[in-house]
Amino acid sequence: MSEIVSFVAIAWATVLLILCAAAVVKLRSTAARVLAFDTLTIITVCLLAIYSASEGVPYYMDAALILALLAFVGTLAAARYYAERRVL
Amino acid sequence: MTLLSDILIVFGLLALSVGVYGIVAMPDVYLKLHATSKAALLGAMPILLATAIGGGAAIAAKAAMISVLLLLTTPIATHAITKAVALTENRDKRDL
Numbered sequence: 672m673s674e675i676v677s678f679v680a681i682a683w684a685t686v687l688l689i690l691c692a693a694a695v696v697k698l699r700s701t702a703a704r705v706l707a708f709d710t711l712t713i714i715t716v717c718l719l720a721i722y723s724a725s726e727g728v729p730y731y732m733d734a735a736l737i738l739a740l741l742a743f744v745g746t747l748a749a750a751r752y753y754a755e756r757r758v759l
Numbered sequence: 760m761t762l763l764s765d766i767l768i769v770f771g772l773l774a775l776s777v778g779v780y781g782i783v784a785m786p787d788v789y790l791k792l793h794a795t796s797k798a799a800l801l802g803a804m805p806i807l808l809a810t811a812i813g814g815g816a817a818i819a820a821k822a823a824m825i826s827v828l829l830l831l832t833t834p835i836a837t838h839a840i841t842k843a844v845a846l847t848e849n850r851d852k853r854d855l
Contacts, residue, residue: 672765676768683772684775687772702844702847705840705843706795707782709799710778713775713799713803714775716829717803717806720810721768723818724809724814727818729814729815732817732818732822736825739829743832743835747836750843753847754842754847
């Protein structure tokens with residue numbers, strides 16, 4: 672991708688990250704907070720992917736992969752604990 | 760090729776922005792889920808496709824792995840949150 676688009680995309684994704692983090696802090700319902708945190712990790716995965724492609728370094732994709740995996744497990748555990756007060 | 764990946768990245772970021780706006784603007788958890796779960800996936804897929812096009816072979820392989828993982832796990836996570844909200848609907852009304 673071109674230089675200017677990768678710069679603008681990284682800045683844009685950072686603004687989205689800040690907005691989503693503000694939503695995690697500000698929202699009053701617990702389920703909406705879990706949802707906002709899930710979206711936060713998806714945005715982080717996208718940011719790492721854009722950065723990896725713009726730098727040409729494949730190692731950031733490993734971090735994105737592990738982050739996607741752990742965010743799924745975390746969301747599942749948080750939702751289950753919120754509903755049933757137990758994880759397993 | 761460069762133009763294609765640029766367009767895909769801008770489209771994906773627009774879809775992600777719609778998802779974040781849905782979190783902020785929707786009044787209800789169900790509506791937030793409805794807005795976000797589709798928009799986030801629709802934003803992540805074009806961005807990962809663009810990185811697969813623009814990067815090398817290693818980046819493309821890992822982007823494909825992340826795409827499959829997100830496609831499999833995002834609906835399950837959304838369903839878990841929806842089930843949690845539905846189960847606790849009568850327990851604490853203010854949490855809706």
